[in-house]
Amino acid sequence: MSIVMCAVVALETAVILWWLLRLIHPRAVGASGIPGADARASHAGRLPTGRLRAVVPASVLLRRSYSVASHPTGMQRSRTDVDRGARSAPGDASIEDVLELLPMPALTLGEHGIIVTANAQTANLFGYVRDELPGTPFTKLVPEPGLDGRAQPPRADRASCPESRRAMAMRELSARRKDGSEFRVELGLSTLRAAGADTTLAVIVDRTDRCELHRNRLDLAHLARVSTMGQLAASLAHELNQPLTAILSNVQAAQRFMAGDPVDLDEVREILGDIVKDDYRASEVIRRIRAVVKKGDLEVVPLDLAGVIRDVFFLVRSDAIVRATRIELDIDRDLPPVRGDRVQLQQVLLNLLLNAFDAMSGVPPADRVVKLTLEPDSPDRVRIAVRDRGHGLTTDKLDKIFKPFVTSKPQGLGLGLSICQSIVDMHRGRLWAENNTDRGATFYVVLPAGSVA
Amino acid sequence: MKTMTESGSLVFIVDDDDSVRRALTRLVRSAGYRVKTFDSARAFLDRGHDEDCPACVVLDIQMPDISGLELQRELDAAMPVIFITGHGDIAMTVGAMKAGATDFLPKPVRDIDLLRAIDQALERSVHLHAIQFELEAIHLRLERLTPREREVMALIVTGRLNKQVASELGTAEKTIKAHRARVMAKMEVSSLAQLVRVADKIGVSAPAGADAAH
Numbered sequence: 001m002s003i004v005m006c007a008v009v010a011l012e013t014a015v016i017l018w019w020l021l022r023l024i025h026p027r028a029v030g031a032s033g034i035p036g037a038d039a040r041a042s043h044a045g046r047l048p049t050g051r052l053r054a055v056v057p058a059s060v061l062l063r064r065s066y067s068v069a070s071h072p073t074g075m076q077r078s079r080t081d082v083d084r085g086a087r088s089a090p091g092d093a094s095i096e097d098v099l100e101l102l103p104m105p106a107l108t109l110g111e112h113g114i115i116v117t118a119n120a121q122t123a124n125l126f127g128y129v130r131d132e133l134p135g136t137p138f139t140k141l142v143p144e145p146g147l148d149g150r151a152q153p154p155r156a157d158r159a160s161c162p163e164s165r166r167a168m169a170m171r172e173l174s175a176r177r178k179d180g181s182e183f184r185v186e187l188g189l190s191t192l193r194a195a196g197a198d199t200t201l202a203v204i205v206d207r208t209d210r211c212e213l214h215r216n217r218l219d220l221a222h223l224a225r226v227s228t229m230g231q232l233a234a235s236l237a238h239e240l241n242q243p244l245t246a247i248l249s250n251v252q253a254a255q256r257f258m259a260g261d262p263v264d265l266d267e268v269r270e271i272l273g274d275i276v277k278d279d280y281r282a283s284e285v286i287r288r289i290r291a292v293v294k295k296g297d298l299e300v301v302p303l304d305l306a307g308v309i310r311d312v313f314f315l316v317r318s319d320a321i322v323r324a325t326r327i328e329l330d331i332d333r334d335l336p337p338v339r340g341d342r343v344q345l346q347q348v349l350l351n352l353l354l355n356a357f358d359a360m361s362g363v364p365p366a367d368r369v370v371k372l373t374l375e376p377d378s379p380d381r382v383r384i385a386v387r388d389r390g391h392g393l394t395t396d397k398l399d400k401i402f403k404p405f406v407t408s409k410p411q412g413l414g415l416g417l418s419i420c421q422s423i424v425d426m427h428r429g430r431l432w433a434e435n436n437t438d439r440g441a442t443f444y445v446v447l448p449a450g451s452v453a
Numbered sequence: 454m455k456t457m458t459e460s461g462s463l464v465f466i467v468d469d470d471d472s473v474r475r476a477l478t479r480l481v482r483s484a485g486y487r488v489k490t491f492d493s494a495r496a497f498l499d500r501g502h503d504e505d506c507p508a509c510v511v512l513d514i515q516m517p518d519i520s521g522l523e524l525q526r527e528l529d530a531a532m533p534v535i536f537i538t539g540h541g542d543i544a545m546t547v548g549a550m551k552a553g554a555t556d557f558l559p560k561p562v563r564d565i566d567l568l569r570a571i572d573q574a575l576e577r578s579v580h581l582h583a584i585q586f587e588l589e590a591i592h593l594r595l596e597r598l599t600p601r602e603r604e605v606m607a608l609i610v611t612g613r614l615n616k617q618v619a620s621e622l623g624t625a626e627k628t629i630k631a632h633r634a635r636v637m638a639k640m641e642v643s644s645l646a647q648l649v650r651v652a653d654k655i656g657v658s659a660p661a662g663a664d665a666a667h
Contacts, residue, residue, distance in 0.1 A: 238515075241539035242470050245561040249476035252564035256483040271479065278472055321515055 235318035336449035359390030509574035
């Protein structure tokens with residue numbers, strides 16, 4: 001965003017300087033101002049000919065804006081206007097020159113959203129030849145720029161002085177190159193009113209890299225989730241094995257009952273009912289696994305945090321048994337509503353729980369307890385705590401562990417907690433660790449109610 | 454093997470997973486065995502009275518409270534154990550077999566595998582019972598002996614002659630001969646060889662420097 005702000009400030013400075021120049025050197029800015037052929041010629045002097053015919057009306061409009069030429073609309077201009085609106089001398093900076101100085105695409109738009117001028121950066125970014133742009137509808141470059149029905153963006157205050165322009169509000173939109181490929185940009189629109197006519201200034205910032213960064217972040221989080229599931233693979237296989245075992249034994253028992261004389265149909269019916277339940281149980285395990293390894297964009301929905309915790313609990317249950325670790329849940333039913341991405345928050349909890357297991361691997365089995373608490377932190381915040389009884393963390397580690405590539409595990413990448421941190425940040429929450437007064441450490445996640453990623 | 458079921462043997466099934474436990478119980482009952490179930494190893498160990506029939510226990514090796522292996526240790530070979538497991542850990546298998554498990558079956562377990570294992574376990578249980586019964590009987594008989602008779606018995610099973618025993622114990626050979634006869638009668642054996650075998654079974658041994666040189 002800072003590049004954009006610098007550019008906008010630069011642009012505004014340029015515009016102000018330009019107005020000041022006109023005050024000082026009335027003839028410094030603009031052309032001779034004769035409409036018609038001369039205007040055409042001077043205009044031609046700035047832009048390659050090409051589609052000049054179609055451009056003429058717009059160029060005349062431009063002349064009207066910036067020159068002291070008579071207005072076909074017949075508006076009378078006051079003395080101050082003349083002074084201000086002044087004569088320009090050839091060689092002085094024009095609006096087009098200013099636009100060329102900017103490091104990003106910038107355009108001026110006329111009536112009905114038609115491009116009047118476009119700097120070289122615009123042509124480069126969108127893959128056009130420079131002279132193709134004037135006269136083209138802006139919507140060809142940005143399909144939905146949000147211009148209103150009059151092809152003008154809403155203006156705050158017609159009476160405000162040109163110098164007190166507010167900074168443009170940038171919006172992220174889709175843009176289209178000449179070859180049809182789409183990409184993300186940020187667009188800022190502002191109307192400049194000069195000499196009784198409105199021109200729209202459009203500034204574009206290419207946001208492909210930010211999109212890519214976001215996508216990379218999502219991909220990394222996904223990879224981390226898949227890796228976690230890999231660690232849990234053996235335990236999850238066991239989880240699936242239980243209903244499969246029950247189903248097999250039930251079926252084989254049923255087969256024996258069917259061979260009996262008389263057939264005990266009640267028993268067989270009971271067996272069939274149990275088989276259905278076990279099948280559902282198996283598909284629940286699959287559902288939970290799928291929910292974790294899902295790849296995709298953030299989906300912000302109202303969250304049932306108790307349900308999220310429950311699913312995570314079932315995912316790690318077998319692993320906990322193998323590691324002779326107990327999990328205690330303390331869930332408060334009365335919680336302020338939290339919104340967020342279920343998959344990502346589940347990932348955070350999964351990570352914290354597995355870390356807690358690891359922290360206690362050196363502790364005698366009788367002491368291996370993880371306590372998971374979910375309760376309101378205030379009327380508009382929710383707090384989740386994962387408390388272990390391991391060896392705790394050294395004070396310098398309390399912060400460091402959230403940095404990337406910090407790990408105490410020989411096979412670890414050290415990314416889990418830094419990813420958790422960025423997920424919690426996206427939810428406008430907080431994640432931190434504290435040592436317990438007795439033993440071990442507790443990891444806290446606080447999420448604001450109505451939080452949005 | 455119908456004999457096992459007819460003789461009123463008992464199969465214990467211990468698994469913390471409700472639906473697995475129910476299914477296994479159905480299967481074993483459908484094959485004609487008597488079944489009792491528990492949802493934890495602790496509950497099984499606290500079950501109370503000892504069974505007076507052949508019995509075995511089918512046990513999931515990985516349960517929350519105490520592990521199957523720990524339970525096996527507590528049972529101390531008094532009852533054959535069949536382990537079933539969803540985890541398939543090799544190290545665990547070896548540990549279990551070394552500790553004397555009758556069998557080790559992976560989940561999901563097939564009916565023929567489980568029932569065969571149960572049959573073998575119950576046979577072994579019968580065998581263990583028989584041994585136990587015999588040992589108890591021998592001990593009862595041993596209790597009939599007076600302390601002196603016990604001393605004499607410990608010496609004669611080493612192969613010493615009456616004369617030698619008499620000199621070691623400082624009595625007359627005639628006395629020893631009488632003791633010997635009473636030992637044989639009370640222990641219900643009719644030859645020295647039998648007495649020796651009985652003595653071995655309950656671990657009656659001579660004092661240090663034992664076997665008489667001949």
